[in-house]
Amino acid sequence: MQKPSLPKGTRDFGPLQMARRNYILDAIKDTFQLFGYQQIETPSMENLSTLTGKYGDEGDQLLFKILNSGDFLKDLTSEDLPKGSATNLTKLSEKGLRYDLTVPFARYVAMNRNELSFPFKRYQIQPVWRADRPQKGRYREFYQCDADVVGTESLLCEAEIIWMIRQVFAKLGLKDYAIKVNNRKILTGIAEAIGEQGKEGPLCVAIDKLDKIGWEKVKEELLQRGFEEASIQKLLPLVNLASGVKERLAILTQFLNQSSIGRQGVKELEEVFRFLEQLGIQLDHVDFDPMLARGLSYYTGAIFEVKVNGVSIGSVSGGGRYDNLTGVFGLPGVPGVGFSFGVDRMYDVLEELNLFPQERLAGTQVLLAHFDQAGLEYGLRWLTALRAEGVRAELYPEVSKLKKQLEYASKKELPFVGICGDEEIASGRLMVKNLTTGVQESLTLPEAIAKFKNRP
RNA sequence: GUGAUUGUAGCUCAGUUGGUUAGAGCGCUGGUUUGUGGAUCCAGAGGUCGCCGGUUCGAGCCCGGUCUUUCACCCCA
Numbered sequence: 085m086q087k088p089s090l091p092k093g094t095r096d097f098g099p100l101q102m103a104r105r106n107y108i109l110d111a112i113k114d115t116f117q118l119f120g121y122q123q124i125e126t127p128s129m130e131n132l133s134t135l136t137g138k139y140g141d142e143g144d145q146l147l148f149k150i151l152n153s154g155d156f157l158k159d160l161t162s163e164d165l166p167k168g169s170a171t172n173l174t175k176l177s178e179k180g181l182r183y184d185l186t187v188p189f190a191r192y193v194a195m196n197r198n199e200l201s202f203p204f205k206r207y208q209i210q211p212v213w214r215a216d217r218p219q220k221g222r223y224r225e226f227y228q229c230d231a232d233v234v235g236t237e238s239l240l241c242e243a244e245i246i247w248m249i250r251q252v253f254a255k256l257g258l259k260d261y262a263i264k265v266n267n268r269k270i271l272t273g274i275a276e277a278i279g280e281q282g283k284e285g286p287l288c289v290a291i292d293k294l295d296k297i298g299w300e301k302v303k304e305e306l307l308q309r310g311f312e313e314a315s316i317q318k319l320l321p322l323v324n325l326a327s328g329v330k331e332r333l334a335i336l337t338q339f340l341n342q343s344s345i346g347r348q349g350v351k352e353l354e355e356v357f358r359f360l361e362q363l364g365i366q367l368d369h370v371d372f373d374p375m376l377a378r379g380l381s382y383y384t385g386a387i388f389e390v391k392v393n394g395v396s397i398g399s400v401s402g403g404g405r406y407d408n409l410t411g412v413f414g415l416p417g418v419p420g421v422g423f424s425f426g427v428d429r430m431y432d433v434l435e436e437l438n439l440f441p442q443e444r445l446a447g448t449q450v451l452l453a454h455f456d457q458a459g460l461e462y463g464l465r466w467l468t469a470l471r472a473e474g475v476r477a478e479l480y481p482e483v484s485k486l487k488k489q490l491e492y493a494s495k496k497e498l499p500f501v502g503i504c505g506d507e508e509i510a511s512g513r514l515m516v517k518n519l520t521t522g523v524q525e526s527l528t529l530p531e532a533i534a535k536f537k538n539r540p
Numbered sequence: 541g542u543g544a545u546u547g548u549a550g551c552u553c554a555g556u557u558g559g560u561u562a563g564a565g566c567g568c569u570g571g572u573u574u575g576u577g578g579a580u581c582c583a584g585a586g587g588u589c590g591c592c593g594g595u596u597c598g599a600g601c602c603c604g605g606u607c608u609u610u611c612a613c614c615c616c617a
Binding site (some may be wrong): 089090092140142143145146184212214216217218219220221222223226227228378397398399400401402424425426427428429430453455485486487488489490491492493494495501503505506507515517519522524 | 541574575576577578590607608609610611612614615616617
């Protein structure tokens with residue numbers, strides 16, 4: 085006998101969890117489709133050459149690699165062994181589990197360039213795997229819900245992303261959240277404006293901790309990272325920013341007046357907000373955060389990140405614009421913008437905020453109970469009749485005490501039990517018991533159907 | 541990858557300075573004259589104390605390793 089267990093960082097989803105996950109996924113899917121995105125799927129595993137080198141050194145380490153089939157050591161010589169795993173990896177493993185949905189999508193676009201018509205809008209909801217250390221809101225297997233549009237530089241896409249996020253959150257009843265928005269060009273501009281050109285990477289890593297550790301500590305870290313005292317002082321106007329999107333844009337326009345790329349970033353953001361205004365989208369929940377930085381390696385324009393306030397979970401959604409999605413796969417000049425919802429984290433958030441609807445699971449509406457073989461056979465006729473009408477019905481599959489059958493229905497929180505006994509066989513009716521009220525009545529087939537259809 | 545932390549019945553947890561047959565609540569199974577569930581009562585089943593090794597006359601308890609849980613850092617959804 086073996087004690088069952090799960091690999092680190094993975095989970096089972098029971099019926100209740102699946103119902104709740106589907107509740108979230110449906111809200112996301114409906115929105116994606118409403119906005120004209122088409123669903124695709126890609127394989128769980130990709131060639132390792134597709135995956136490596138796309139996520140930086142740390143990302144490569146987090147890739148789950150798949151050992152070659154057959155004798156995976158056959159290409160290894162005794163001289164290879166001391167060289168370590170990094171050098172020998174290509175001989176042992178040619179495939180890996182997907183790490184995100186963006187790179188497989190890029191591969192897909194490059195491979196199907198001739199069949200796709202651009203701009204191409206796709207969504208994709210699939211699990212991804214990371215060999216990370218699990219902790220709160222972090223799993224080794226989790227789902228991403230990506231929506232990307234490639235082949236256009238229109239900033240309408242950015243505006244629509246904000247719109248979609250607002251729509252999904254509204255559907256899920258999430259009210260206290262912030263969509264943080266920034267533009268990579270603004271970050272570049274800020275680094276330029278303080279005289280530390282090209283160092284926006286370390287700048288953001290440090291500034292990002294402002295809320296957590298305070299300005300003094302951030303200053304220390306910036307000094308450590310080789311920033312000039314004078315440059316750091318120039319940042320001060322950005323530390324205690326006025327709130328309000330328009331106010332901040334005005335400040336940044338001022339701050340970046342020496343940086344053409346920075347001004348470009350501000351201009352792009354302004355256009356996104358103009359679109360939103362024309363679309364009649366409110367700007368509450370939208371925060372312009374000039375220090376927001378994410379995945380600097382490939383974002384080139386807009387950057388998004390969504391956080392729900394008052395919960396202990398990290399960001400639940402994020403994304404941005406990239407100039408050249410498919411360049412590494414031999415298809416240059418395909419710009420795009422996309423974002424992703426983290427369902428697993430949204431689940432944790434909704435659970436923490438108690439926002440899941442209390443509705444009964446969409447399970448069986450009526451259980452047909454009986455006392456003996458004759459009742460069971462009578463139940464078979466009702467089963468076909470009810471199911472033909474679209475009533476979710478089940479027949480207790482073996483002869484047993486009524487008590488047991490009622491307990492079964494009770495535990496599954498079914499609304500009705502239909503009892504098939506001798507009296508019912510004689511009258512051709514069904515004794516329908518409402519399990520919530522305990523009331524029961526003898527009904528004909530049309531009466532019963534009407535009753536069951538009344539309930540979800 | 542670094543540093544902590546957790547593991548005892550299906551679940552939530554007790555278990556004294558190392559000392560006989562490891563406990564509770566909930567849940568589960570069965571019963572209370574067989575056509576009626578949730579409540580009460582009665583009875584019962586269920587544990588190689590995560591796993592491997594060590595110390596000891598003796599280990600759930602001490603030591604080492606390993607796996608797992610949770611958390612912080614890094615990074616990220």
